[in-house]
Amino acid sequence: MFGLYLHIPFCEKKCSYCDFYSIESTEHIHAFVRTLVQEIDLRSTSDIATSVFFGGGTPSLLSPADMATIISKLCNSYAIAEDAEWTMECNPGTVTLERLEAYRASGINRLSFGVQSFTASELMFLDRIHNADEADAAMSLARAAGFDNVNMDLMFAVPGQTMETLNYNLLRMLSLEPDHISAYSLIYEHGTPLYARLKKGLITPQNEEVDAEMYALVIATLTAAGYEQYEVSNFARTRKQCRHNLTYWHGDNYLALGPSAHGYIDNTRYWNHRSLSAWTSKVHEGVLPEANREALTPHEQLVELLFLTLRADGVPLAEFQSRFDIDLQSLLQPDLGHWFDAGFVIDNGITLRLTGEGYRVCDEITLKMIERVG
Amino acid sequence: MQHYRNFCIIAHIDHGKSTLADRLLERTGRVSAREMTMNQILDDNPLEQERGITIKLHAIQMDYVSASGENFKLNLIDTPGHVDFSYEVSRSLSACEGALLVVDATQGVEAQTISNLFMALEQGLEIIPVINKIDLPSAVTTIDNVKKQVMDLLGCKEEDMIMASAKTGIGVDEILEAVIARIPAPKGDPKAPLRALIYDSIFDAYRGVVVNVRVFDGTLREKDKVLFMVTGQSYELDEVGVLYMQRKRTGILEAGNVGYFTAAIRKLQDTKVGDTVTLLNNPTDNPIAGFREVKPMVFSGIYPAESDDFEDLREALGKLTLNDSAISFEPESSNALGFGFRCGFLGLLHMEIVQERLEREFNQTIITTVPNVRYKVITTKNEVVWVDNPAQLPKTTMINEILEPYIRAQIIAPSEFVGTIMKLCMDRRGVMTGQTYLSADRVDLTFNMPLGEVVFDFYDKLKSSTRGYASLDYEYSDYEPGELVLMDILLNGEPVDALSSIVHRQKAHEWGKKLCIKLKELIPRQMFEVAIQASIGSKVVARESISAIRKNVLAKCYGGDISRKRKLIEKQKEGKKRMKQVGRVEIPQEAFHAVLSID
Numbered sequence: 001m002f003g004l005y006l007h008i009p010f011c012e013k014k015c016s017y018c019d020f021y022s023i024e025s026t027e028h029i030h031a032f033v034r035t036l037v038q039e040i041d042l043r044s045t046s047d048i049a050t051s052v053f054f055g056g057g058t059p060s061l062l063s064p065a066d067m068a069t070i071i072s073k074l075c076n077s078y079a080i081a082e083d084a085e086w087t088m089e090c091n092p093g094t095v096t097l098e099r100l101e102a103y104r105a106s107g108i109n110r111l112s113f114g115v116q117s118f119t120a121s122e123l124m125f126l127d128r129i130h131n132a133d134e135a136d137a138a139m140s141l142a143r144a145a146g147f148d149n150v151n152m153d154l155m156f157a158v159p160g161q162t163m164e165t166l167n168y169n170l171l172r173m174l175s176l177e178p179d180h181i182s183a184y185s186l187i188y189e190h191g192t193p194l195y196a197r198l199k200k201g202l203i204t205p206q207n208e209e210v211d212a213e214m215y216a217l218v219i220a221t222l223t224a225a226g227y228e229q230y231e232v233s234n235f236a237r238t239r240k241q242c243r244h245n246l247t248y249w250h251g252d253n254y255l256a257l258g259p260s261a262h263g264y265i266d267n268t269r270y271w272n273h274r275s276l277s278a279w280t281s282k283v284h285e286g287v288l289p290e291a292n293r294e295a296l297t298p299h300e301q302l303v304e305l306l307f308l309t310l311r312a313d314g315v316p317l318a319e320f321q322s323r324f325d326i327d328l329q330s331l332l333q334p335d336l337g338h339w340f341d342a343g344f345v346i347d348n349g350i351t352l353r354l355t356g357e358g359y360r361v362c363d364e365i366t367l368k369m370i371e372r373v374g
Numbered sequence: 375m376q377h378y379r380n381f382c383i384i385a386h387i388d389h390g391k392s393t394l395a396d397r398l399l400e401r402t403g404r405v406s407a408r409e410m411t412m413n414q415i416l417d418d419n420p421l422e423q424e425r426g427i428t429i430k431l432h433a434i435q436m437d438y439v440s441a442s443g444e445n446f447k448l449n450l451i452d453t454p455g456h457v458d459f460s461y462e463v464s465r466s467l468s469a470c471e472g473a474l475l476v477v478d479a480t481q482g483v484e485a486q487t488i489s490n491l492f493m494a495l496e497q498g499l500e501i502i503p504v505i506n507k508i509d510l511p512s513a514v515t516t517i518d519n520v521k522k523q524v525m526d527l528l529g530c531k532e533e534d535m536i537m538a539s540a541k542t543g544i545g546v547d548e549i550l551e552a553v554i555a556r557i558p559a560p561k562g563d564p565k566a567p568l569r570a571l572i573y574d575s576i577f578d579a580y581r582g583v584v585v586n587v588r589v590f591d592g593t594l595r596e597k598d599k600v601l602f603m604v605t606g607q608s609y610e611l612d613e614v615g616v617l618y619m620q621r622k623r624t625g626i627l628e629a630g631n632v633g634y635f636t637a638a639i640r641k642l643q644d645t646k647v648g649d650t651v652t653l654l655n656n657p658t659d660n661p662i663a664g665f666r667e668v669k670p671m672v673f674s675g676i677y678p679a680e681s682d683d684f685e686d687l688r689e690a691l692g693k694l695t696l697n698d699s700a701i702s703f704e705p706e707s708s709n710a711l712g713f714g715f716r717c718g719f720l721g722l723l724h725m726e727i728v729q730e731r732l733e734r735e736f737n738q739t740i741i742t743t744v745p746n747v748r749y750k751v752i753t754t755k756n757e758v759v760w761v762d763n764p765a766q767l768p769k770t771t772m773i774n775e776i777l778e779p780y781i782r783a784q785i786i787a788p789s790e791f792v793g794t795i796m797k798l799c800m801d802r803r804g805v806m807t808g809q810t811y812l813s814a815d816r817v818d819l820t821f822n823m824p825l826g827e828v829v830f831d832f833y834d835k836l837k838s839s840t841r842g843y844a845s846l847d848y849e850y851s852d853y854e855p856g857e858l859v860l861m862d863i864l865l866n867g868e869p870v871d872a873l874s875s876i877v878h879r880q881k882a883h884e885w886g887k888k889l890c891i892k893l894k895e896l897i898p899r900q901m902f903e904v905a906i907q908a909s910i911g912s913k914v915v916a917r918e919s920i921s922a923i924r925k926n927v928l929a930k931c932y933g934g935d936i937s938r939k940r941k942l943i944e945k946q947k948e949g950k951k952r953m954k955q956v957g958r959v960e961i962p963q964e965a966f967h968a969v970l971s972i973d
């Protein structure tokens with residue numbers, strides 16, 4: 001069982017905060033699709049895929065025809081489960097009903113919209129190309145096209161944002177009744193224009209206190225509206241968790257295609273060249289377009305599984321015992337009491353799981369756990 | 375024997391002893407110019423080279439043909455200048471008939487110049503004053519004054535002093551000729567029963583203990599069965615020789631000479647420096663007076679960063695004491711730090727060096743506590759309890775009196791700083807006991823002071839408040855009662871034993887307040903709020919708090935982020951190695967030294 005990730009490295013316009021690999025020129029899309037199809041031939045597996053995820057970049061820049069080409073190639077090359085989750089990231093500003101219907105016809109069954117905010121000043125700050133009304137429209141179109149599994153991304157701790165505007169964004173998003181919400185605190189990634197502005201002192205980031213309050217508001221509001229928090233930044237209605245993203249957080253295998261994509265198969269991680277041209281020329285030479293790969297030692301596997309599952313829906317106690325011969329409950333004995341008392345962690349007998357309060361200091365708890373396991 | 379000369383080089387720290395030794399070694403051909411690959415070649419420990427100071431005495435024999443054409447064997451001992459290692463100087467002196475007293479032409483007479491000189495005079499050594507560094511341009515203005523200081527100090531004439539530069543080699547021939555002419559040849563009878571003094575011993579991984587001796591009477595030969603008169607142990611000698619840059623086996627060592635022997639002695643503790651070596655079947659009835667025992671003066675806890683490494687640390691300390699018998703260590707445990715050792719040192723520099731050697735030579739990652747002195751507690755039952763860890767102080771109700779060690783501190787400085795120095799010493803509970811003008815603008819002050827007040831950065835303060843001009847020497851005087859109290863530090867209500875200190879009652883409040891503020895700076899925010907309290911008995915005298923981390927979580931962690939995140943976590947984990955946890959509070963190494971950075 002594995003997840004399948006395809007990276008579509010094109011965007012109409014780069015957003016100021018984004019460090020995903022994508023380029024603004026779209027003239028190479030067709031060539032890219034042909035190359036992607038070739039990479040599929042380079043990466044065969046007999047395993048069964050349970051999810052397919054088109055990320056980016058902006059996959060909705062692909063024409064329905066290109067999308068259909070890729071999907072049929074995937075179906076011919078891999079064993080893909082009947083009920084697999086097929087997600088496609090879309091920019092709310094670039095969708096039409098026909099396109100959505102066409103994507104759906106070729107097999108896509110889940111959409112993810114990068115909405116981020118419904119407040120014009122915040123959208124502008126983030127350099128997003130869409131506006132709030134387009135986000136509303138995108139949701140209606142998705143529903144009209146028959147999608148019953150739609151995610152919307154929301155961003156908080158954006159400079160200039162207030163508790164009021166965040167609250168407004170949340171309520172307006174909830175009114176669209178998405179099935180899943182990813183709510184991220186803004187990250188200042190190295191190398192982005194936003195980071196450069198921060199370093200120059202041109203922007204004042206939200207302080208930790210406000211960031212924490214906003215996070216608390218997000219968690220409280222979404223949980224109250226019936227969304228379950230199953231990862232630091234992810235909330236889902238019943239049975240609408242993103243199956244694909246869970247492969248990352250459960251340490252499962254995932255195959256990745258396209259420039260800059262990271263795959264993880266049988267405890268080895270690889271990453272493709274982060275350049276359309278380098279990636280393309282390798283694939284054309286008929287060799288794997290990887291920049292590098294690393295085989296994880298058992299200890300590294302342990303560390304990853306621990307911090308990933310802790311970020312998500314809980315550290316699986318039995319798996320640590322059977323796979324690494326580690327009794328987490330006794331190793332963490334000195335701290336667990338403090339964490340239970342503070343309401344950071346719950347032990348339901350199967351997993352050690354963070355609470356909303358616990359997610360807030362997830363990285364602190366992670367580090368302590370890693371120290372304890374040695 | 376007429377052709378032996380045994381002498382050492384003594385001086386205040388940095389006046390150029392080891393550099394002068396370089397020139398002597400070069401001039402006598404013991405080390406060729408090509409072999410002279412580094413300065414202060416006798417400082418063969420990397421730490422000595424790095425810090426530019428001598429830590430250990432170093433003996434070496436040279437061959438010298440005098441101006442009159444005679445062949446001499448010169449045994450030279452280079453000594454350290456730092457006060458912590460004055461024990462090395464006193465032992466070196468006992469192997470010699472003379473000493474070169476080196477005085478920096480730009481610095482003049484300083485505290486250890488005087489203390490080392492007095493030690494040499496007590497042993498009846500011939501002193502050859504050498505004014506060094508005359509090549510320095512600034513010497514032009516200072517040298518006359520320095521000459522006068524030395525003449526006043528020694529009561530010698532101008533022509534008795536040799537003007538030298540250990541850097542350029544000026545004066546080196548004159549020094550060698552003076553050694554021949556002025557230092558008496560050793561006396562002794564090679565036929566008499568053996569009398570050899572152990573003035574040093576070092577540990578060699580292959581040979582075991584290498585014993586350095588000065589033979590006063592008789593002759594040492596390989597295969598001889600010798601008796602160590604104080605310890606009562608006897609050994610058969612394996613190897614006998616003299617010291618060149620390496621050991622040089624000669625098989626024999628006669629009265630008047632300085633050299634070494636080995637005898638399959640496994641532990642440094644099996645030999646006693648100061649002991650007299652004699653022949654088992656023909657012993658002397660006149661052992662040489664030994665040395666006073668050196669006692670550790672300052673103590674600190676040394677703990678492994680990872681509790682699993684306790685045994686490793688024990689082994690490392692054991693090995694280190696093979697080479698440095700002045701260290702003491704005993705296991706102890708702490709609620710904050712787990713299992714570790716309470717170690718005793720000669721002084722702060724000695725402590726620093728030991729800690730650094732443990733890390734570098736023995737690969738230990740350690741956490742150390744703030745140094746303290748050894749207190750003498752008289753209990754209500756009139757028993758004496760020695761306390762070298764504040765946390766171990768008996769309950770107040772059990773204490774009749776606490777006594778603390780005092781020192782006689784000698785400070786030499788330009789007279790313009792008298793006021794500053796007096797204030798500094800009085801703040802540290804010092805009482806001035808003497809004031810002598812060495813010259814119109816140079817003063818020698820003595821204070822009776824608690825050693826406990828000196829271990830906290832006194833030396834740095836003294837240096838910085840006198841623009842580096844003051845020099846300090848001290849010797850232990852006696853125990854005196856003090857109004858001392860135990861100050862505990864509590865983190866979230868739990869006392870952290872490794873942060874306890876013994877302070878003077880009148881200073882306790884002020885001290886507690888500063889310490890809490892400092893700890894607040896040094897302890898990073900954590901996921902819980904941290905309350906810091908200083909208390910004396912059950913009375914809280916100061917408090918601070920560190921607010922909790924409000925949010926720390928990476929928002930996004932997808933396929934492409936995982937590797938990076940893992941590496942970050944591993945790096946952070948490495949960085950937290952020296953953090954210790956008490957209750958739910960994590961305490962970094964620096965916090966255990968908080969009191970050192972209080973002003």
Ligand SMILES: Nc1nc2c(ncn2[C@@H]2O[C@H](COP(=O)(O)OP(=O)(O)OP(=O)(O)O)[C@@H](O)[C@H]2O)c(=O)[nH]1
Pocket residue numbers: 385386387388389390391392393394413414426427428429453454455456506507508509510538539540541542
């Ligand atoms: N210009 C000049 N510098 C000198 C002379 N002699 C020594 N120095 C410098 O003074 C510093 C101290 O020299 P050392 O020989 O290490 O002094 P020391 O007396 O052995 O010091 P300790 O062993 O630590 O007490 C070094 O930087 C030497 O280079 C000299 O005659 N002229």
Ligand code: SF4
Pocket residue numbers: 010011013014015018019020022056057058091114
């Ligand atoms: S955030 Fe999305 S739309 Fe914006 S640049 Fe990045 S990949 Fe493109």
Ligand SMILES: [Mg+2]
Pocket residue numbers: 391392393414417427428452453454455
């Ligand atoms: Mg030296």
